[in-house]
Amino acid sequence: MSIAKKIYINRHFNAIIVLGCGSMGRRRKRKLKKKVKKFLIMFLITTIIIIISTATYKNISKKSPSKEKTIVIKKNTSFKDKIKKECKKISYCNNKYIDRYYKYYKNNKKLSINDIITRVNLGLDYDFYTHTRKAKDLNKDYILVNKYSYLEEDYIPNNLEIIPEEYARSGMRLVKNAKDAFVAMAREARKDKRPIIAMSSYRSYKYQVNLFEKYKEADGIKDADTYSARAGFSEHQTGLCVDIYDGVLDYTNFEQSDSFDWMQKNAYKYGFILRFPEGKENITGYQYESWHYRYVGKDIAKYIHNNDITFEEYYIQKIDKNN
Ligand SMILES: [Zn+2]
Numbered sequence: 230m231s232i233a234k235k236i237y238i239n240r241h242f243n244a245i246i247v248l249g250c251g252s253m254g255r256r257r258k259r260k261l262k263k264k265v266k267k268f269l270i271m272f273l274i275t276t277i278i279i280i281i282s283t284a285t286y287k288n289i290s291k292k293s294p295s296k297e298k299t300i301v302i303k304k305n306t307s308f309k310d311k312i313k314k315e316c317k318k319i320s321y322c323n324n325k326y327i328d329r330y331y332k333y334y335k336n337n338k339k340l341s342i343n344d345i346i347t348r349v350n351l352g353l354d355y356d357f358y359t360h361t362r363k364a365k366d367l368n369k370d371y372i373l374v375n376k377y378s379y380l381e382e383d384y385i386p387n388n389l390e391i392i393p394e395e396y397a398r399s400g401m402r403l404v405k406n407a408k409d410a411f412v413a414m415a416r417e418a419r420k421d422k423r424p425i426i427a428m429s430s431y432r433s434y435k436y437q438v439n440l441f442e443k444y445k446e447a448d449g450i451k452d453a454d455t456y457s458a459r460a461g462f463s464e465h466q467t468g469l470c471v472d473i474y475d476g477v478l479d480y481t482n483f484e485q486s487d488s489f490d491w492m493q494k495n496a497y498k499y500g501f502i503l504r505f506p507e508g509k510e511n512i513t514g515y516q517y518e519s520w521h522y523r524y525v526g527k528d529i530a531k532y533i534h535n536n537d538i539t540f541e542e543y544y545i546q547k548i549d550k551n552n
Pocket residue numbers: 429465470471472521522
């Protein structure tokens with residue numbers, strides 16, 4: 230320690246002692262008081278600076294990117310772990326899609342794990358008409374054709390038969406199973422005074438090309454995509470679906486007819502489902518169509534009716550489990 234410093238400390242030490250004695254000269258006393266005051270102020274300022282610095286450092290540490298990154302990774306890992314765990318219990322979960330499930334979950338956090346898996350397996354994490362594939366299950370009642378699953382230009386279903394004209398516009402055709410079921414349904418509906426008439430059924434690839442082009446010209450491709458299918462992606466090419474009306478109202482107003490109520494209660498008993506229900510547009514890819522019915526067979530129709538799901542969901546969860 231330097232001599233100067235020693236003297237300084239001694240002076241202060243003496244000053245503090247002397248301050249309490251009361252036997253000093255007034256001038257010296259005042260001088261000492263000043264020094265003590267100065268010392269205390271310096272001490273206070275230093276303490277405040279130390280406190281502020283410590284608090285700021287703690288704050289910065291909390292917000293540091295490295296810590297934030299750790300939290301994200303933790304969340305990420307835990308959800309992926311959850312999916313992996315659930316995957317073993319869910320028969321239609323596919324381990325190779327774990328990253329896609331996670332990505333879809335991040336944008337759809339309110340969905341259940343089952344819904345996330347179903348939608349990703351359907352391809353809904355990709356835009357419509359991207360990542361398409363050839364339809365499987367050709368000539369089966371449970372074939373899936375939608376905006377990700379297409380039929381080739383030369384696909385014509387087996388066993389197309391004409392629907393009798395008492396229940397259809399002239400020349401309407403359906404695959405035999407669907408036609409028989411439709412006739413039985415239309416007969417029963419007529420008995421109940423709730424007529425249903427087919428106004429569009431099987432449509433060839435070429436027919437759909439022209440139809441879609443017409444809609445595209447009228448409304449633009451964006452709107453046309455919401456109510457009409459591009460060629461190859463139309464379910465009408467399967468010969469398993471039918472657009473109906475009650476013989477009076479325009480088919481687009483079918484929902485307002487008594488025949489629609491009859492269909493709501495009875496269609497599934499004949500193996501038909503309302504294919505594009507209200508509120509399921511983001512799964513089916515189409516706006517609600519009260520007039521478009523699809524034949525899937527009695528068992529599947531009953532399951533879909535009882536569980537209030539779309540054919541897409543049924544297909545992923547029950548048929549194409551391995552995707
Ligand atoms: Zn239709």
